[in-house]
Amino acid sequence: MHTRRFRRTVAATLAVTLLSAGCAGMRNQNAGGGDGSDNYPSGPVTMLVAFDPGGGSDVGARLMAKELEKELGQPVVVENKPGAGGQIGYTALSKAAPDGSLFGLTTIPGLLVSALDPSRKADYTVDSFAPSALQVFDPVAIAVAPNSPYKTLDDLVAAAKAAPGKITATTTGIGTTEHFALTELNQAAGIDIRPVHFADGAAASATAFLGGNVDLLLSNVGDVQPTLKSGGARLLTVMAKQRSPFAPDVPTTVESGYDVVQGSSRGYAFPAGTPDAVVNRMSDAIGTVMKRKEFQDQMKDLGLQPQYLNAADYKKFWDEQAGVFKDLIHLIHD
The missing domain is CATH 3.40.190.10 (Periplasmic binding protein-like II)
Incomplete structure (x- = not known):
């Protein structure tokens, strides 16, 4: 995207382990903190991944989940809901109870494009989510x-x-x-x-x-x-503002005089209406994990370029990117 719109961008990917149907029922009762209280989470939290187990998005998410459990002091359980390029999972995320018991991996441009492109007929909008943190920008x-x-x-x-x-x-x-x-x-x-x-x-x-x-x-x-x-x-x-650690000797588009920054990002969001205290607690936990060199090295070993945005900046990133994609969607269908 244009650097002026993408300048605050970075990246985030979050993860967990698999959730059974029984755990799904338990999450609404036990996650706690749904009122924005400081004890969030007081029980297991489900992380919804809209892609198949074992794929790049899923693997990166599970890596984050393992570390989040240590940071949050509660199980973080991955539930995979693949299909329709992520729309099945994103639909489930958008319709979940906004009580902090469930949040999800979000990929851009995928989520935003599906929400904005009329041909996709998504049952959610850009505003159906409460962005929490960014983990990856590739x-x-x-x-x-x-x-x-x-x-x-x-x-x-x-x-x-x-x-x-x-x-x-x-x-x-x-x-x-x-x-x-x-x-x-x-x-x-x-x-x-x-x-x-x-x-x-x-x-x-x-x-x-x-x-x-x-x-x-x-x-x-x-x-x-x-x-x-x-x-x-x-x-x-x-296509970045700063050189990639995977290619430190390769000039960026911005260095070359072209105001273009584009890539895949992975982050996390809750359903819209989730208390800010819950969204920010998860954002802070992800940020703490992201500071650990060992974790960053593990991400790079998976081919993921770690970058972090907190909840406020990730929300700005969403809104900026939504504006850009809205302007471009008609061009990709020409």
């Missing part, structure tokens, strides 16, 4: 073949201006992080790099790129590391 990187003539982002932009619509770039589908990132770059630089969508995911995108079928590989900087290490690609830029 910026999009642009990779080229090792023998590519493009040595800098300026080289790529110049070539794209000389041949509109001729240069192609991978995405993992319409409305995905990479798609929005490319749309942002096209808008900011006044160019027309054409997206090629691979709904089967990052592996399919990488295969097409490595086979020479697509000119540019767009991928989160953490996800592209195996391709880089194998010698199959070279990073041109990272």
Whole structure:
């Protein structure tokens, strides 16, 4: 997203262990602190993950959950509700009791786009949630073949201006992080790099790129590391304000003069109406966990770029990003 909108951004991902149906009933009675009291939580807390067990979002969440249990002094139990690109889980989160007994992993752009895009027909809005903290921001990187003539982002932009619509770039589908990132770059630089969508995911995108079928590989900087290490690609830029710890020698879009910052973020939110004291207690607990070097190292080992926003700043981030995505949604459907 534009740096001016994304400047306060960082990232957060939170996690836990699995919740049985019996625990689901218990959470409404035992989580405690629903009135915003200082003893929150006084019982188990459920963390809802809108994706399959074992995936990147789930693994990062469970890592956080383990540490949150130590910080909160209560069990933090993961409940997976996958389906419809996260909408099933987000719907359940939005409709849960706002008593602090349940909160959920939130991914952006996924959640915001599903709420704002009329074609998704989501049963929730951006305001259906109370953002608590951000844990992860994984910026999009642009990779080229090792023998590519493009040595800098300026080289790529110049070539794209000389041949509109001729240069192609991978995405993992319409409305995905990479798609929005490319749309942002096209808008900011006044160019027309054409997206090629691979709904089967990052592996399919990488295969097409490595086979020479697509000119540019767009991928989160953490996800592209195996391709880089194998010698199959070279990073041109990272769409961020500050350089990534995964690519400290690679210039950012902002350094190169393009006001574009885009990536995947993972954080946590409660249902709207949850007392501020509860939202802030969880935010503070996540922040404490995030300060631990051992935890940050574990995240990096998973390919996750740790960054933290507290509840107030995460809410600002949501609102800013919602405004940006609202302006761009019509472009991704053109």
